[in-house]
Amino acid sequence: MSQSVYHEIGGREAVEAVVEAFYDRVLSDDRLAPYFEGMDMTELRAHQVQFISSVAGGPVDYSGADMREAHAHLDIGDAEFDAVAEHLESALRVNGVGDENVTAILDEVESLRAPVVGR
Template sequence: MSKTVYQAIGGRDAVEAVVADFYDQVLSDDQLAPYFEGMEMSELRAHQVQFISSVAGGPVEYTGDDMRAAHAQLDIDEADFDAVGEYLHDALERNGVEPQYVERIMSEVAALKAPILGTPATND
């Protein structure tokens, strides 16, 4: 039986380290920080751990809101979505996730661009 991405990257501890690093970066970005004002960050962090764990094949099912519903009121633009993606990519790399696993996780994130932005899906 082959390992899941979740197992290969180090499981829950690794995902939690990535999420902590990711939010440290996002919240220190003056362009992105306003999106998180008034948000319950411990809840957001827990959802992010759940999401990454789920897309990486961990023993977790993402139970958060539908991506469009969760982000509709934020009016996120493409540049901000891309910046958040870069921070996640960087956090994965900084926390020792091997490139092939970074790319697999990021492909799942890229698939969420249209729902999060509220735009029609494209075949980029």
């Protein structure tokens, strides 16, 4: 993915807005909210900004934990992964990210399904 996706969607400011909208949705979802109880949401939001910036080809390297290690204790299944992806798609779209860039970002996220769900 070229760096242009990050710039096309509006750079860091846009990614931060997407992350805010994403967590608003996730934390309002009764299926997902329990996964975030007791979590440092400030730190988690910062990691998510890094992650989205990285998968969008931005000038940021994701420095969070390995995806398998970070999610192993959570017992996440495909249904939860799908719900998170749907909330991310919604957050991207509500922040004006175009179809092509939404698809590119979601394809990168989908490539992480196996380690996140523990396969």
